[in-house]
Amino acid sequence: MFMLLIGLLTLSCLPRSVPCGCFDDRDALLYRVDITLPPKEGRDETADILQIKAKVEGLTDIKVIFSFKEIGNPKVLLVLNLEKACSWPQLTTFLSRKGYEVKTTPVYRCSDYARELGVNVSRDIYEMSLEDDEHLLLAKQTCHVKDLTTPEFDEKMRQMFERDVGIVKAGHRAACFRTLASLPVELMHFAPLGPQKMEAGVSILRGPETFDLEITRIQNLDSYVGGCQ
Incomplete structure (x- = not known):
């Protein structure tokens, strides 16, 4: 499970705006x-x-x-x-x-972002359904521009998304979205996670890359009935 999140959350982020016309109206x-x-x-x-x-x-x-x-x-x-x-x-x-x-x-969608970078991915590569999962996390990654040039950012992003495609195809599930803004780049990821893995996962995900990471435990609203949690 964390192979996917590691791949997603250690992405270096590209300082680019989203060009008009790249995505359909929806x-x-x-x-x-x-x-x-x-x-x-x-x-x-x-x-x-x-x-x-x-x-x-x-x-x-x-x-x-x-x-x-x-x-x-x-x-x-x-x-x-x-x-x-x-x-x-x-x-x-x-x-x-x-x-x-x-x-x-x-x-x-992150899949649209990856395709903008030239990565050959299907539009539904990231799972859009997590209704059956009781334990979930939201991982918000904020990426800041450091010393890399735009071509260096492009290449690093392509390599990371290409690796993630292989991980997703291996059966790991997650959903990923990017904030529609140029800088700083923000990615948010939803993924199933057992609570016993949370502490170890946060330790692994906080790698040496230049980004801020925020982890939040969430549950599907459909399953919410109130009471102590």
Whole structure:
């Protein structure tokens, strides 16, 4: 399992903007949505999160790719495909009325990013379904430009993605997205992980590469029923 994450998370990152026209319209409407429930007297955190869960399940013209609850914190993370721009209000109006803190970030698939670099990968190389996994992690990698030239970044990225393709084809599962921005480059990875492997995994993933790494335990929102975690 960690062979895949090591490959993904030790990627050096290319300081390039995303050229217009590289992706179809649906790709331009992929978003990560972070929802935080701020402290409030009398707030029933479980009830509020279950309301978010019900709202997400009832969205129209918005495809929910992922919906997660951060373990131990009152936070929900969504990855959405916004099929129609005018569909936002059904979600944003609800969240605003509830007084939640919301951050929205446009993203696109790492497979598209790899193909932009010239790597021959299929668009669905990274798994888009993790519903059956109870223990998951979110690994956020922030890459900073150091002393490498653009061609050096290009070559390093190509080599790493090519290695990852082999690892994925060997049966390891993960989903990967890149933030739609030039610098710093941010990659986020979702992958199944047993809790007993967390400590060892974090130690391995913090390699000598020039990036900041943040690991968060998450669970599928569909499986959230409240109570102690």
